[in-house]
Amino acid sequence: MPQENAPTSPAPKLLDQVRDRIRVKHYSIRTETQYVQWIRRFILFHGKRHPRDLGAPEVEAFLTHLAVEGNVAAATQNQALSALIFLYREVLGIELPWLDKVTRAKRPRHLPVVLTRDEVRAVLGKMEGVYGLLARLLYGTGMRLMEVIRLRVKDVEFARGEIVVRDGKGAKDRVTMLPESVKADLRAHLAWRRDVFEQDKLAGKASVYLPDALARKYPTAPTEWGWQYIFPSGSYSVDPRSGEERRHHLDEKLLQRAVKRAVQAVGLAKPATPHTLRHSFATHLLERGQDIRTIQELLGHKDVATTMIYTHVLNKGGHGVLSPLDM
Structure with a gap:
């Protein structure tokens, strides 16, 4: 008892x-x-x-x-x-x-900030190293900021020219392209990343965070190369949930600051951010005649109506209407 x-x-x-x-x-x-x-x-x-x-x-x-x-x-x-x-x-x-x-606040609907191709080229030209690679991936793939920051080694398919975006917005996976022009730099970065991984293994800190109890289902996965973040933090930190000290992914604020510095260096008046590169990706594809359904899939939009906002940025509508003044 x-x-x-x-x-x-x-x-x-x-x-x-x-x-x-x-x-x-x-x-x-x-x-x-x-x-x-x-x-x-x-x-x-x-x-x-x-x-x-x-x-x-x-x-x-x-x-x-x-x-x-x-x-x-x-x-x-x-x-x-x-x-x-x-x-x-x-x-x-x-x-x-x-x-x-309870009344929810009505979110204002603003047109996204979009850079021209020359402006994108100028901003990317001011960015070097890992931040330059990240910015090129943002513009070249249409990924969101945290999607590129959280990329893992296994998510990049060099042979097929694809990147698998895992657990994106709405907990959905999708596939986007891997631009040919970043492959060489990304391979070189991964070679450096492999060296960091080997050093972490020697220090007994190669474990990485896995979502949804995957670490319990696959006990060896956290210390496997394929699960490592491609863009790691420069130091170890304590996981607030598990209390384990390990290397997390890069702090996204560092990329945000790097883009801001590049935008200021170019002298752009537009309030461009890393997300602006995603908007520019979609708009420039639409300008080249890419069908909007494909762009929707690449961006991971649930509804094509969300993707349609880029037709308003072009000021052409869904049918590419030409102003009578220009006829």
């Missing part, structure tokens, strides 16, 4: 419950960090009252505060709302009909 006076472990704190539930749902570490931050801010905003004691007026007050006082973007405000919906439904197990009626 269990002892009556046996000590009982304390109930996990609310934010720890949030983290546990997020990991059960296989959300990314970035989503975990953001959701925990928003839930903490929500609780502090209402004087550390428990969310069970709060309702629609408190949620609306918090979101209004973010928009009016914090002056946050619509996407940021919607992310905060998503975090609160997750808290109530997934962690507290409370179905609140009013939560569905």
Whole structure:
């Protein structure tokens, strides 16, 4: 029989419950960090009252505060709302009909910033080394920033001229092209990367993060060459989930700063970022007459309507209409 006076472990704190539930749902570490931050801010905003004691007026007050006082973007405000919906439904197990009626901020629909071919050539000409290679891959493949940063060795098919984008937006895989003009530099980079990998093996730190419990299913995979990040960090860091010290992928902020420096060096007035190279990739393919369905697949868009925005950038519409002034 269990002892009556046996000590009982304390109930996990609310934010720890949030983290546990997020990991059960296989959300990314970035989503975990953001959701925990928003839930903490929500609780502090209402004087550390428990969310069970709060309702629609408190949620609306918090979101209004973010928009009016914090002056946050619509996407940021919607992310905060998503975090609160997750808290109530997934962690507290409370179905609140009013939560569905909370008005989401309307995201403004802007045309994407696109560089001309000459502008792309000028920006890429100002970038060297690993950042230059990354920027060329962004423009040459149409990948998103984190998709290229998280590339692993096994995802590049030199013989077939393909790159497999794993677990892209919406947890979808897709295939895009590997430009011929980057193959030689990418091979040279991988030779250097192999040397770093061998040094990590000698140091006992060659293990790499694998998603969705793959490390348990394939115990040797984390230390295999094929699973290594192509673009690694320059130092080791502690994994916030496992507590293991290992080499993670390159910090994307370093590439963002490198692109910004190149844009400033060229003297462009456009607010170009790494994502601008993806927009330019799609627009330039469309200019060359590539069909929009193929571009949709290369970009990984769920709906072709999302890809159609590039026809507006060209100012030609879906039918390539010519202005009567130019006839």
